[in-house]
Amino acid sequence: MDWFVEYYNGCGLAIKVRRKIYEASGVQKVEVYETESFGKMLVIDGKVQLTEFDEPFYHEMLVHVPMLSHPNPKKVAVIGGGDGGALREVLKHDVVKVILVDIDRNVIELCRKYVGIDEGAFDDERVEIVISDGKEFLRNCEKFDVIIVDSTDPVGVSDTLFDREFFKLAAKKCDIFCCQSQSPLIQKEYFRILLENSKVFESWRVYTSCVPTYPLALWSFIIAGKFDFDMLEEKFERLKGKTRHYNPDIHRAAFALPEWLKKEVEGCT
Incomplete structure (x- = not known):
């Protein structure tokens, strides 16, 4: 189990992930994770776009x-x-x-x-x-x-x-x-x-x-x-x-x- 961390202006958000489901690079880097507490999570260019939870x-x-x-x-x-x-x-x-x-x-x-x-x-x-x-x-x-x-x-x-x-x-x-x-x-x-x-x-x-x-x-x-x-x-x-x-x-x-x-x-x- 690992952590995904997004940093912004001197602070950040850490989310525990079970696994990375998929990753692809093209126009943008797109990643999909399965998280410990928030369901699936979409990340684009290193920024959290959504979790199923919220x-x-x-x-x-x-x-x-x-x-x-x-x-x-x-x-x-x-x-x-x-x-x-x-x-x-x-x-x-x-x-x-x-x-x-x-x-x-x-x-x-x-x-x-x-x-x-x-x-x-x-x-x-x-x-x-x-x-x-x-x-x-x-x-x-x-x-x-x-x-x-x-x-x-x-x-x-x-x-x-x-x-x-x-x-x-x-x-x-x-x-x-x-x-x-x-x-x-x-x-x-x-x-x-x-x-x-x-x-x-x-x-x-x-x-x-x-x-x-x-x-x-x-x-x-x-x-x-x-x-x-x-x-x-x-x-x-x-x-x-x-x-x-x-x-x-x-x-x-x-x-x-x-x-x-x-x-x-x-x-x-």
Whole structure:
């Protein structure tokens, strides 16, 4: 038995692993582990992307907050998300078309074979998979009701999903946009870049979730565009019994920011 350790800015996370299930290198280095306490774990370029234990804390908040903030989302794009977790959650809604855009085919294929959190989502007839850089996809794509960005850290192949040009393109291509925005505690530089670039939307807000196996557990998201939180309970009826973490109460509570984070956000407005 061994330990997987991820370091970030003077601290780190150690997870006991039973074995490495698979490893492949290509566009990115992709590793799948079986852990002692958290089930299977996906690691990309040395960074934990998910564990089976707490991935719903992330994917459900990334997806259901924007989806239930739209009056009737039918066409959705997921940019990144090659593990299939966000795709799985989108398909719990009454959608007619979902395009998943990922630059790395390896991630999709390895996650389908060795992780399996998509629960068959990749094979759903409503899903189209596009292997492409997300920004290049946005240049020529149709308009969507909701665009969700489920990216890795803003380095390497994901770097183009964090710049101002990407946000400007996204603002033209959807009613509601949502992205993960890193740890506001230990990754402040990344967080501030995303706050600054989200200003291309007329309306945007920050919300948070606790994801224990992410850097310092507190994780942030940005929702932007024409969103509202009316009738959450009524909209949630179609999801009842299908979520492990998300509900209307946690939706609203996620936007209650502590004073230090309010000041951080206000400093970018």
